[in-house]
Amino acid sequence: MGRAHGNALDEYNALREKQKSQPLSSEQEQRLDLLRDVLLELGALPAEGSPMPPRPVRADAVLELSFATHADVVRAYTKNIGAGGLAIKTSRVLPVGSTLELRIRLPDAPQPLLAQGQVAWAREEEMGVAFTQLPADAERRLKELLAADASLLNRVRSVLKSDVMELLKTDVRELGKGPAPQAAQAQEVDTRPVVLVRLLDAKLMSLVTELFTQQGLRVLTEADKPAPIIVVDTGTALDVLRAAARPGTRIVMVNVSGPDSLVGRLTNLNPAAFVRSPATAATVYQSVSKLLGAR
Structure with missing residues (x-):
């Protein structure tokens, strides 16, 4: 250690x-x-069965946040968050011991959650921050988020357990006597809007995927199925659109300022939206959200 x-x-x-x-x-x-x-x-604490208390509740939520450095204000995303602190994914990792002010956007909340913290650990593109000052109202809102997250997990586990018990009670001889509508029903459950995303920037691709999923979109990364909206950059556009584009497909070009920025064979793509450089997951989502709202 x-x-x-x-x-x-x-x-x-x-x-x-x-x-x-x-x-x-x-x-x-x-x-x-x-x-x-x-x-x-x-792995620095004793294993299961030790007298150490269990890990506190954390929500694996991707929330937009910002924090100030000596030079500027940095936008980032949470990896997870709990009552005592949070893990942040960012390319601007601060040294251990650094103090910072946080502005965290909670789901469906008009105002951000304000907190002060200190960097407790740091590694490549991630750091853990302990809350050193969390106002009472912010603490209440955070606990509501954690409770809602835990409630959702319990409901999912309950449904899965009920389904398994029902299958165990079913006589095996009855399983092959008729059509199994469950598979068709399972396919109909997922009504999330579909977006195909393929970006050369691996970090941006990861953040966009996480944020889109958090916002209720179904993200495809392989061009084996058509999608009504396709998010690409100049390095991926030709291959992806050749495989997945269909009449009526709307294209979002990332890190491109406008039609004049397209060169060569890309000039005939006629994108529906442009996300200027340097693109962030939030700006990409905003462009896609506007297209979804205009349907």
């Missing part, structure tokens, strides 16, 4: 010992939650 990991474990153990003799402050509770997450992820 590296020195930074050892320091985190020492701090975790010190807070645990203090917790046994006196109540921790809210800031210390949040710090303890984040340290537990970090150390569990690193």
Whole structure:
């Protein structure tokens, strides 16, 4: 274990010992939650069956956020979020110990959640931030998000368990006596709008896929099926559109400023929307959302 990991474990153990003799402050509770997450992820805590408490609830939510550096304001996305802190995916990773102000966009909330935090761990394009100051209203809204996420998981697990039990109760001899409409019904359940996305920038491709899925879109990455909206850049456009484009397909060109930016064989594509460089997942989603709203 590296020195930074050892320091985190020492701090975790010190807070645990203090917790046994006196109540921790809210800031210390949040710090303890984040340290537990970090150390569990690193494998630095004992395995299952140890007296250590379970990992605190976290929502694997992709939320848009921003934080300020000395130079500018950086837009990024959460990898997950909990009561004690969050993991951030960003190319602008800050050193461990850095303090920052966060503005986090929660689903269906007109105003962002404001919080202050400190970088607890950092690695390539990811960092973990412990909340050092979280206003009461922000804490309430965050707990509502975590509760809703946990409720959804429980409902999914309940449905899966019920389906399995029903199959177990069904006599095997009855299974082949008639058509199985369940498969057709399963195909009809997914009514999400379909978008085919293929971008050369791997990081942007990953963020766009996560954000689109979070916003209720079904993302295709292989051009084996036609899609009403196709998101491409100049490096992927010809191959993808040759395989998947159909009459009426609407094309979103990424990192292209407009028709004058298209050259050679791309000039006849007639895209429905352009996302200027440097594109972000949010700006790509905004363009697609406008096309979906104009249907």
